[in-house]
Amino acid sequence: MPPGGWPKQQSGPGAAERVRHQAPPPGRRAMNVEQLNEQLFEALITGDRISARGVVRRALGGGLQAQDLATELFWPTYQTLEKMHRQDQLGVLPHHAAVRLLRTLVDQNAAGLTQMSRNGRRVLAFCGASENDELGGQMAVDLLEAYGFEVLFAGGGVANDEILGYVNEQRPDVLLMFASAASDLPNIRALIDTIQEIGAAPNLQVAVGGGVFNRADGLAEEIGADLWAASPIEIVDRLLAEPQRRADAGQRTVGKSRKSRAAA
Known part of the structure; x- marks a missing residue:
């Protein structure tokens, strides 16, 4: 497991109601998601494509759906790869190999995402x-x-x-x-x-x-x-x-001093 453990999924208020599909019936998720994260991480940093695909197959067989893979498996693993690389805990070679292999998995998974009707935005x-x-x-x-x-x-x-x-x-x-x-x-x-x-x-x-x-x-x-x-x-x-949400007039602080000096 990476130092500090795996990142927890963050979501805004009401996410579970608005955008997450219903959880599979009890018993369908035979695999522990944290364990899947660990297995996928190891496969990615070693460039083991066969093992990485095997993790995905086990996840799907354990009841996860394409959206679950995107939000609970791929995104947390991506965050861990990026954090460890920034902190010099993961070298350039394994990081590059992992990113390219993960992108292949993400591409393949996208075809399995359930498509909702267009919302006009x-x-x-x-x-x-x-x-x-x-x-x-x-x-x-x-x-x-x-x-x-x-x-x-x-x-x-x-x-x-x-x-x-x-x-x-x-x-x-x-x-x-x-x-x-x-x-x-x-x-x-x-x-x-x-x-x-x-x-x-x-x-x-x-x-x-x-x-x-x-x-x-x-x-x-x-x-x-x-x-x-x-x-x-x-x-x-x-x-x-929040399609109507806009920044408050007084919200922005970056650059205000520059504008004030220019106005003066």
Whole structure:
């Protein structure tokens, strides 16, 4: 087991009622999820594709469904991989091998997610520039699509001018930055600044989550995001439950001193 144990799934108020399917009848979940996490982690960092697929088969045979794999197995394991790599407890080679193998499993699992009817809301989604950031973003996008959102996922490294052009032309309902890296923050701050200053897409909801936003309390609020979440299932829950939520005028603190000096 990784130091500190496995991350616990976080979700917003009402998540169990709004977005989680009913739990299987007693007795169907023959396998302990924490044990599955440990087995998958070991298979991933050793690049053992056969064992990793075996863990997934046992999970499905024990009563877990595709959404359970995404939220209870893949996401916690991904968080552990990222945390251990940041803390130099996991080298580059096993981390890269694990991320690539986990992405294969996530891709395969996406086809098994139950698709709900479209809810009429369109999401433009981005993430950090690295492959591991993209994997985190993909897990959020997979669940958003399963719960009825129409999503365009452009990954990382897209210039703000291109994002603003798309927002102005296509008018998505949500701009989502999920699994962003610390190096992305200046561009995210500038993007939110510009959207607010020029009044681009006044009905647009700006959401962030995962990545650097999970490691810095209050950061999402400070940069002016309308809502934020720690996990893929929580971002689904909050976007479904709070489509009208917008940042308070006095919420944003990052950059205020710069603007004040410029005004003076």
